[in-house]
Amino acid sequence: MSPTRTSDVLVIGGGVIGLVTAWRAAQRGLSVTVLDPEPGGGAAQVAAGMLAAVTELHYGEEMLLGLNLASARRYPAFVAELIEASGHDPGYRRCGTLAVALDADDRAHLRELHALQQRSGLDSQWLSGRECRRLEPMLAPGVRGGLRVDGDHQIDPRRLAAALVTACERAGAVLHRTRAERLVVTGGRAAGAVAADGTGLSAGQVVLAAGSLSGRLAGVPEEVLPPVRPVKGQVLRLRMPEEHGPFLSRTVRAVVRGSQVYLVPRESGELVIGATSEELGWDTTVTAGGVYELLRDAHELVPGITELPLTETRAGLRPGSPDNAPLLGPTDLEGLLLATGHYRNGVLLTPVTGDVLAHVLTTGELPEEARPFTPRRFTAGTVMEQRVREQPAWTHA
Ligand code: GLY
16 A cells, blocks of 8 residues: 555445444544545434434343434534534424334334333323324324324434534545445555555554445455445435414324334425335345335324325435444454444434544443443454353353
8 A cells, every 4th residue: 555645544335334433433533534525414314413312222132322412412512613614504404203003013012112121211292193193183083192202303414424524524524435345454454445446544553434335345364344234214205384384293103014114304304214124135125015115104193194295215225233333443453443233323423422432432441331332342353251150150260
């Protein structure tokens, strides 16, 4: 490699996770380069931007819940600082969420979610079908009940990404608009990357934050390659009428015949409907079947959507990890850190990821709140140690 640029930190990937890492690191006085052909592009261009720590709670993900809530709590101050730094409003909206049930199975599912939320000390309120419709008059008459979660808000991920691009540039981060060709490892440590335009970029620390692509960057040694896979989501955008008051005033969601569907109304009049969840590798085709299922399920919840203009259909790739939680911090390769695997929670986890990565880049220490999310939980050494710890005492004799 013949380096033409050297920085303290090279961030590979300029989605919201890479950008927030770069912004926070630059604010702390580090020189930063971001390598991405289209900073601010990627999954944020597709995501609905729900900040749904409570309504997207799943069994077995209590540890992740803690991180999700920590990030949700940071959002107001994070947004205020981002507006100040960039001059762009990322469309944070404290609208709350209503999760509804359409039939007896959905109702039982929602009751279980409510019980889990209560056991976890979360704020949610059970409503009858009538109470749901009083809150959201466009809901179908068949809605059988729902959960009102006033703390699950939304942000516009496209505007968030644009604000982060400006904040990065103003903080002095350099955006190198090219694809990363391969990681460079020298003397047993990550030393930079070669860009697709042939530029060599050397750095003291390299953060791999390339979303679903993080698992296939050339040059990353097999033992530290993140176990991240693409999980396709198709998303629709419609336009709500401006007259007659709000079409929907909060996010409305449901599980319909086992599939998640959500409707996220923006102040701008955009209504985002998502999302499929498909394990199809790198395919980002928008399919008739995907659009049909989303419209069918959304129509069951809110029949009036059929009157709205359909303005956009798009598919993106979530970076799925084996335990649905992100990989944050140092790897077993000196100089290489990860900020990837955020799966369904990339937008929600943006503030906390920026803080965690900036802390580790400047101190070398992963902060307490991020320790469960160390990438080392997936490396062979950790698994071996854990197995030894789990063996009955007599096997050590
Ligand atoms: N968090 C919403 C989704 O991944 O579809």
